Amino acid sequence: MRGAALSGGANRGSSVGTALMGGPNCPTVPLSFARIMNTSSERNPQAAQMADESMLRTLRFQIEAIWPQESRLFARYALPVDAHILDIGCGNGYHCWRMLGAGAERVIGIDPSVKFVFQFYAIKQFAGHDLPIDVLPLGIEHMPQKMAAFDTVFSMGILYHRRSPMDHLRELRELLKPGGQLVLETLVIEGGANQVLVPDDRYAKMPNVWFLPSPDTLIGWMKKNGLKNPRMVDISTTTIEEQRSTDWMTFESLKDFLDPNDPSKTVEGHPAPVRAVFIAEAPY
């Protein structure tokens, strides 16, 4: 499940999908882009692997496989009126379009992988180049410090890839306006406060997984980093019906990452993937 606290407001989803007006503008790559990409691998050594994982999510795959699961969450929570949204590690911007469709006033996605940025602008070219939605070729570490600019910040599928989850949580809080809402989706393990899995090597064949906390552990980390009222709003075991190979994505998928004799375990013997969604607010 990829979750999100959205809905309410005018549903612009259909107009996004059908307003194929086209437009003359191609994406403008910022002048500093080459410098950012050159320093990115040094400052963000897991970027290539994270991008590969996200490439599995073509738009069609995302719509077919992800939306049926997460639409429940989008229906349950309302976006603030006139919300300005930031989606960290947005890939090709799939969820950014969903947020615009749910009524956001402005949506910014950031992702250091240039192929996603170009995928996004190829779609935006057809959806409407003047729509208030953009994807910038940036990692979270390139964002201005203490920006306090967004009503809602999403971090989905990112925390377990970060070497320092504490720094990630602090950065997320500092991107939010006072009282703004964080929506964080990540892999968790079963267990109580202060239990966390740090895989020795790979997790579900992924080489770049650092910390898988229990829900209570993550709630404790969120509090420690100044986030208010952290709570888990969804938890689900990822199924092989949801995360699977398709005609568009023919590589290995979840069933290849699980122990064939015991699907409650990964091939490495870790607990199989369980994903949870957490919400918290930035202090006033």
Ligand SMILES: C[S@@+](CC[C@H](N)C(=O)[O-])C[C@H]1O[C@@H](n2cnc3c(N)ncnc32)[C@H](O)[C@@H]1O
């Ligand atoms: C597992 S994917 C999650 C994609 C999307 N958020 C989703 O839930 O489907 C991780 C994404 O993080 C991006 N990424 C890698 N390093 C990053 C960084 N330093 N800051 C922000 N995003 C990063 C990758 O390019 C990739 O698109």
